[in-house]
Amino acid sequence: MSDPLQPGAVIGILGGGQLGRMLSMAAARLGFATHIFEPGANPPAGQVADRVTTAAYDNTDALAAFAKSVDVVTYEFENIPTAALDVLEAHRPIHPGREALRISQDRLTEKTFLRQLGLQTAAFSDVYDLASLAAAIAETGTPAILKTRRLGYDGKGQARLSGPQDASRALEEMAGAPALLEGFVDFSHEVSVIAARGLTGEVACFDPGENVHRDGILHTTTVPARLSSAQRTDAVLLAANILNALDYVGVLGVELFVTPQGLVVNEIAPRVHNSGHWTQNGCAVDQFEQHIRAIAGWPLGNGQRHADVVMENLIGADMDRVPDLARDPDTALHLYGKAQIKPGRKMGHINRIQRTG
Amino acid sequence: MSDPLQPGAVIGILGGGQLGRMLSMAAARLGFATHIFEPGANPPAGQVADRVTTAAYDNTDALAAFAKSVDVVTYEFENIPTAALDVLEAHRPIHPGREALRISQDRLTEKTFLRQLGLQTAAFSDVYDLASLAAAIAETGTPAILKTRRLGYDGKGQARLSGPQDASRALEEMAGAPALLEGFVDFSHEVSVIAARGLTGEVACFDPGENVHRDGILHTTTVPARLSSAQRTDAVLLAANILNALDYVGVLGVELFVTPQGLVVNEIAPRVHNSGHWTQNGCAVDQFEQHIRAIAGWPLGNGQRHADVVMENLIGADMDRVPDLARDPDTALHLYGKAQIKPGRKMGHINRIQRTG
Known part of the structure; x- marks a missing residue:
């Protein structure tokens, strides 16, 4: 897909929230039609999109039909299941690409990637049990924040630790999910x-x-x-x-x-x-x-x-x-x-x- | 309908062209849904509207169902048949109102209305046959433009007269429709x-x-x-x-x-x-x-x-x-x-x- 899309082309958008809605309206301004894929009924983006597919991200047939109906696939959120992406990508290009999704879906991968680019991040340590959390606290110090590696947003999936005594409570809040301890950054x-x-x-x-x-x-x-x-x-x-x-x-x-x-x-x-x-x-x-x-x-x-x-x-x-x-x-x-x-x-x-x- | 509409209300729009399309997008920005009524298939506005009714303006059932599904009716063009307006208005308010439509649907009515307000317009005379056109030319002078009283836009339904010799050709272009002769205005x-x-x-x-x-x-x-x-x-x-x-x-x-x-x-x-x-x-x-x-x-x-x-x-x-x-x-x-x-x-x-x- 190196040729520019012509007006009239169809943009497929995964997710029908406000971001998908405003993407749809912007696409319409440029003469594109949009097709929303969203598991929930009556998504906000559906009101301003040309088409809506209401189906789950594990519905392979619906994903394939959606992909075939559009010229390019994009998304309003990063936590799209890998298997869904595989189905979509068999038919149409996905932008931003898989590497961006792979990295941003996992806080540990993301922070490692940023460090490798020479950028500063908060101190961080991988946490999978109480022992690794204790080691992470020793390394990072407190206060610190324990976050699930995946699927967190708007402060969800996070627990603050004022000191080592908060370790087990914080770990419980992760509900068994792989996590990351992040040191506090002293920012203005x-x-x-x-x-x-x-x-x-x-x-x-x-x-x-x-x-x-x-x-x-x-x-x-x-x-x-x-x-x-x-x-x-x-x-x-x-x-x-x-x-x-x-x-x-x-x-x-x-x-x-x-x-x-x-x-x-x-x-x-x-x-x-x-x-x-x-x-x-x-x-x-x-x-x-x-x-x-x-x-x-x-x-x-x-x-x-x-x-x-x-x-x-x-x-x-x-x-x-x-x-x-x-x-x-x-x-x-x-x-x-x-x-x-x-x-x-x-x-x-x-x-x-x-x-x- | 003196209470303001709440976000979530539905705006009905007669006509699915670019004006209806941009009205739909503006309505969406304020949290309103839109429903387009348009006789033609796949109207531009349909791509960004929540609903589209494809039906003719003489389809009374479709008009009534459309009106009942919305909170207020508006339009992107002024040449809506009066009978259609009657059906719609039985169910929901129409804005702008009937008087604005009545006046703007007919060039003669419109110019008469403007003159009564004390505003300047081009000289104009009612034309229904060759004799009235000759009288109009005598009054207005030439050059002048003969225009159908109704349904003209973007220069359609108009004929220029350089002199009295153009009268019968110009009248033929009106195809029997009631017309108006307008004098030229010398404007900068x-x-x-x-x-x-x-x-x-x-x-x-x-x-x-x-x-x-x-x-x-x-x-x-x-x-x-x-x-x-x-x-x-x-x-x-x-x-x-x-x-x-x-x-x-x-x-x-x-x-x-x-x-x-x-x-x-x-x-x-x-x-x-x-x-x-x-x-x-x-x-x-x-x-x-x-x-x-x-x-x-x-x-x-x-x-x-x-x-x-x-x-x-x-x-x-x-x-x-x-x-x-x-x-x-x-x-x-x-x-x-x-x-x-x-x-x-x-x-x-x-x-x-x-x-x-």
């Missing part, structure tokens, strides 16, 4: 870089955003982030370093801790990322269109920012604020069409445009 | 105002854009338009005048000729308008979202422009330029997902953002 703030790499290897980065979390969920991203010029350059170069090492195609999110010793990579996400939502109202080509352009073999947008933006997630009962938010002329609303409001559920986000002068 | 340029009025009567206008046509089809809209401060005020006030007179709800397009004697209204369109597409990349709330906000009873965006923009339509073979256009960092692409490229067919548009400084 967290930023993220949303970067993209095209089919022909060109790289484009959006300006880094500064992230604030609440209850383990992203609360706001502010652009520009507080970074020195040197830090800004470092952030962009390390993102490009990661993209090139993975021969990556698509948008990648890189979360970074800012420390006196430089930038420490927290984690990478091989997909569009919540901390890149600000681009919808700050850039001519947003992260969703950038991702679609990359996987379609189109030229990338350059990521230039035309406005400062503060993105804020609308979680659960934040939806009560929508009538007031709709009244603010500098606030752009992005709601996800989710039928049920639940505590902790991402229902939408706003981008507040910061007027200069 | 054409501008349009995209204005909106909410359910509670508030009015918001976007900055006027300057339109250039080619072969009777809009070619570019440039914002800001060349207007004096006084002309800009006049343009906004007359748009508000029209909206209030119609007790209008939604977005309205007003095309104006700029003349030494002031602004002359060319025509009004009770819907989102091609000359308002620039707002997608120039305003926090674009014309499509503005229309959805209005008909949903939400507060309007204020229309403030954050960038100068030149919109250009991509017609037919202009699609060959897409690979080059995709490379321009200041160009935002909007393609309509139409399967077939035809001469004169609107395939998409671009918004070129004009960087200042």
